[in-house]
Amino acid sequence: MTLAEKILARASGRDRVAAGEFVVATVDLAMTHDIFAAQVFDHLVDAGITQVFDQEHTVVVMDHLVPPSTEAAAEQHKRIREHVAKFGIENFYEAGSGICHQLLPERGHVWPGMLVVGTDSHTTTHGALGAASTGIGTSEMAYALATGTLWFRVPETIRFDLEGSLDEHVSWKDVVLWIAGRFGSDVAQYRSIEFAGPSASQVSVSSRLTICNMAVEMGAKFGMFAPDEVTADYLENLEHSGVVEGWQQRFAEKRVEADPDASYLAVHRVPLSEIGPQVALPHEVDHVVPVGEAVGTVIQQAFIGSCTNGRLEDLAAAAAVLKGRQVHPGVRLIVAPASRWVFQEALRQGIIQILADAGASMLPAGCGPCFGGHGGLLAAGERCIGTHNRNFVGRMGSAKAEIFLASPETVAASAVAGHIADPRELAGENTPPAAPQRGTREEDIVHATSHQR
Amino acid sequence: MHTLESVNPSFAAEVQAGDVVVAGRDFGCGSSRETAPENLLELGVACVVADSFARLFLRNAVAIGLPVLPCPGASSAFSPGCDIEVDLATGEVRNNDAGTVLHGEPLPESMRRILNAGGMLAILKSDRLETLESLRQEDDGRESG
Numbered sequence: 001m002t003l004a005e006k007i008l009a010r011a012s013g014r015d016r017v018a019a020g021e022f023v024v025a026t027v028d029l030a031m032t033h034d035i036f037a038a039q040v041f042d043h044l045v046d047a048g049i050t051q052v053f054d055q056e057h058t059v060v061v062m063d064h065l066v067p068p069s070t071e072a073a074a075e076q077h078k079r080i081r082e083h084v085a086k087f088g089i090e091n092f093y094e095a096g097s098g099i100c101h102q103l104l105p106e107r108g109h110v111w112p113g114m115l116v117v118g119t120d121s122h123t124t125t126h127g128a129l130g131a132a133s134t135g136i137g138t139s140e141m142a143y144a145l146a147t148g149t150l151w152f153r154v155p156e157t158i159r160f161d162l163e164g165s166l167d168e169h170v171s172w173k174d175v176v177l178w179i180a181g182r183f184g185s186d187v188a189q190y191r192s193i194e195f196a197g198p199s200a201s202q203v204s205v206s207s208r209l210t211i212c213n214m215a216v217e218m219g220a221k222f223g224m225f226a227p228d229e230v231t232a233d234y235l236e237n238l239e240h241s242g243v244v245e246g247w248q249q250r251f252a253e254k255r256v257e258a259d260p261d262a263s264y265l266a267v268h269r270v271p272l273s274e275i276g277p278q279v280a281l282p283h284e285v286d287h288v289v290p291v292g293e294a295v296g297t298v299i300q301q302a303f304i305g306s307c308t309n310g311r312l313e314d315l316a317a318a319a320a321v322l323k324g325r326q327v328h329p330g331v332r333l334i335v336a337p338a339s340r341w342v343f344q345e346a347l348r349q350g351i352i353q354i355l356a357d358a359g360a361s362m363l364p365a366g367c368g369p370c371f372g373g374h375g376g377l378l379a380a381g382e383r384c385i386g387t388h389n390r391n392f393v394g395r396m397g398s399a400k401a402e403i404f405l406a407s408p409e410t411v412a413a414s415a416v417a418g419h420i421a422d423p424r425e426l427a428g429e430n431t432p433p434a435a436p437q438r439g440t441r442e443e444d445i446v447h448a449t450s451h452q453r
Numbered sequence: 454m455h456t457l458e459s460v461n462p463s464f465a466a467e468v469q470a471g472d473v474v475v476a477g478r479d480f481g482c483g484s485s486r487e488t489a490p491e492n493l494l495e496l497g498v499a500c501v502v503a504d505s506f507a508r509l510f511l512r513n514a515v516a517i518g519l520p521v522l523p524c525p526g527a528s529s530a531f532s533p534g535c536d537i538e539v540d541l542a543t544g545e546v547r548n549n550d551a552g553t554v555l556h557g558e559p560l561p562e563s564m565r566r567i568l569n570a571g572g573m574l575a576i577l578k579s580d581r582l583e584t585l586e587s588l589r590q591e592d593d594g595r596e597s598g
Contacts, residue, residue, distance in 0.1 A: 022563040024585045047578045121485040121509060137487040137513040139573045146577055151585050153561070186479050190508050219479070221508055392483050393459075 002157040004192035007132040011115040028114035036119040041083035043142035053148035059091040061100035066366035098339025101125040101307035108244035112227035113254035127224035128208035161197030164272040172207035173407040177278040181288025189219035206313040217285040227255040280405035302415035303386035310338030314408040319354040321412035327359035328418030336368030456492040470497030477528040481510020490514040518572035524557030
């Protein structure tokens with residue numbers, strides 16, 4: 001059996017299941033956020049249900065409207081808090097804690113082998129830890145919270161085998177964009193994707209989260225990495241930080257592997273060394289080109305953040321490009337860390353200082369401008385390049401704006417250049433002059449003249 | 454109402470109860486919201502036939518009781534105003550004006566039972582507590598019809 005078949009078999013109490021079968025499965029983890037939580041709990045109240053089936057594995061997160069920018073949003077948050085109090089929800093993350101898909105792994109809620117559902121398309125993210133994880137609607141979430149179960153059709157699986165190594169300045173975001181561009185936004189419709197191959201072990205958990213996050217943009221129901229030593233190290237670190245306990249036993253109990261004779265609908269090779277920085281052009285996620293074809297496109301906004309690329313690794317990659325450089329005067333660079341912890345750690349490591357010195361504006365830990373329901377919207381004719389996951393028409397404000405998707409390095413390089421730029425070329429330029437001593441006259445003069453370069 | 458506005462600005466005003474929406478590839482792509490199928494249901498749309506559906510749209514449609522039928526080739530076999538007949542159980546889609554028949558892929562019987570029960574909330578609230586397990590019969594997918 002494939003990973004998806006194994007997890008759905010265990011979750012439905014069966015020895016075996018095969019693709020196409022309809023099963024009723026126990027849900028191991030359920031998450032809803034501030035766009036849908038009020039509606040989900042309203043459904044429960046309407047059905048006369050007063051408590052959730054499984055407190056320990058129910059998570060509610062305020063991440064999209066953080067902090068509320070309209071009175072209606074504030075009222076929505078207030079209603080959610082009232083429901084949280086009435087239902088006694090224990091795992092409630094208040095506004096400012098971070099994005100739902102960051103908090104689930106970071107706070108130790110996701111474990112390998114789990115069946116996870118969330119009222120969000122990008123719930124596929126948690127396949128990074130070897131969970132079968134997918135998005136559902138509000139009626140189904142109400143059903144799952146009330147009963148602890150849900151129906152599923154067992155999906156077929158396709159596999160992407162990662163081979164070779166990444167070149168410098170190329171990231172796993174570029175790889176998943178390349179895959180989307182090469183194979184199309186419905187290559188995995190209804191299917192489970194397994195990311196495997198000899199180079200899978202090179203991918204950090206942070207980058208596995210990035211890749212599995214984007215699996216839904218290829219139509220996937222699940223996107224997964226099989227748990228391995230990388231996963232084990234991640235869980236061990238969570239225990240060292242006091243976030244979880246007993247990681248070794250849980251890992252041993254819960255990890256799943258695909259059988260050597262598992263049946264895959266298709267297996268595709270991903271030749272990593274042939275992949276350079278990529279850009280998804282407006283207005284489809286699979287409208288992907290090598291960055292060279294987009295270089296020179298003038299932008300007005302650059303965004304670093306989102307559940308796709310808002311983690312420490314991503315902020316650090318952007319900071320490596322921005323260090324000693326300035327954001328172009330025509331560009332607004334906005335940065336939203338994926339969680340409070342990411343922000344705090346980035347502060348400790350001097351990353352925020354670099355971003356701030358370069359001219360970035362910091363947003364609270366949350367979804368930020370990604371979904372267009374909060375700040376950072378675009379006017380007609382404006383262009384934004386961002387590290388997020390969707391560039392559909394009208395997603396970030398005007399239907400006449402354009403959204404480009406890329407890696408943190410490409411976005412940072414573009415923010416400096418004022419147009420879409422190849423991070424490899426920026427890295428090749430002469431190193432910028434060392435920053436002047438703080439508080440000296442020299443610093444004042446440099447700042448006054450820097451925008452004239 | 455803004456339903457399908459970017460495709461047809463007067464869709465919401467023109468659509469009549471019992472009408473069928475015929476769509477192309479990956480219908481419903483890009484959203485986890487139930488309001489997408491819900492709006493169609495509220496406007497009286499009887500079902501949606503599409504070349505293919507985005508996974509979560511299809512799942513949400515079943516969850517709220519909007520019948521859907523994947524039918525490759527449907528988008529090129531129909532134009533607005535055609536007389537259409539859909540058999541959700543067999544997957545047959547007839548263009549009565551042109552006298553042609555397409556064969557779609559009917560949803561498995563378990564999913565059609567969820568639809569017929571009125572969706573997931575209806576099942577949740579049902580006095581008989583018809584559980585999902587009872588909707589799933591042995592050998593689902595190997596049943597006839």
